[in-house]
Amino acid sequence: MPSSEHADGPAAVVVLDNDPFAARALAAVLSHDPRHFRVMWWCSSAPEAIQRCLHARELPQVLVCDIALSGMTGMDVCATIRKAGSRIGVVLVTAYDPKEYVADAVSVGAQAVLGKDEAMHGLMEAVQKAAAGRGVCGCPDVSAAAGPGRNEGGPRVVPRLSERERAVMRFFAKGMKADDIAERLDLSRNTVMTYSHRALRKLHAENREEAMEKCGRYDLFK
Structure with a gap:
């Protein structure tokens, strides 16, 4: 044993x-x-x-x-x-x-x-x-x-995304492409994809569609 x-x-x-x-x-x-x-x-x-x-x-x-x-x-x-x-x-x-x-x-x-x-x-x-x-x-x-009374069995804490991560996911949710988002935020395409991948990891999402759904559910697009 x-x-x-x-x-x-x-x-x-x-x-x-x-x-x-x-x-x-x-x-x-x-x-x-x-x-x-x-x-x-x-x-x-x-x-x-x-x-x-x-x-x-x-x-x-x-x-x-x-x-x-x-x-x-x-x-x-x-x-x-x-x-x-x-x-x-x-x-x-x-x-x-x-x-x-x-x-x-x-x-x-x-x-x-x-x-x-x-x-x-x-x-x-x-x-x-x-x-x-x-x-x-x-x-x-x-x-x-x-915090008081918190344990592993309690309700899940809302994920925290950075301001850039939220902005990138917000634009993806609007149907924008990575190149367009990069131009809009004055970033490289690779940087946009890095923010996207970070958001997916934090949200425990398998793909961008699931991540956007979770962003909406947790009210992270504000």
Whole structure:
């Protein structure tokens, strides 16, 4: 039977990142302090990570998980683990502004959201506190953001899109093409598509049509 019990000692940590090089780098940051952290494994496959976090012979205490993955998001991974009843600490990392993901992190039961550029000085603190089941000071504290009476089973928090992301999705909803939106906002086409992809990830949408429907539902076009 899988065990999640760990004697006093280094926190048992695992890492999931879509980019194997990034996964290895995050693992290396934690491995530099073997007194406090024991990196059990790292991988770049979300299904593999979920399986190992739930059913391995020895279960980790903390999962460090990138938000941008292939096929599913880090939010989805955390939600799946929580639905299975696991209390593993989850520290989400992102290359974008972590404050934009706090609301979604609250809704799936993560302990912290950390920018990848903060990993060298913030990751260790985040993992230590997540292992203890606490939110993290020094980066968006999702336990505090949850507010009174908030838990994983509560109503979903409305996703937060940046002003640019909302503008791009608003123009797509009006039937405009990416090139037209780029001209209207004085951006490159690639930048417009980047904002669109970010919005899809935050909304957990499979395609732009679903994202626009969710924007309407959450009243995000204002």
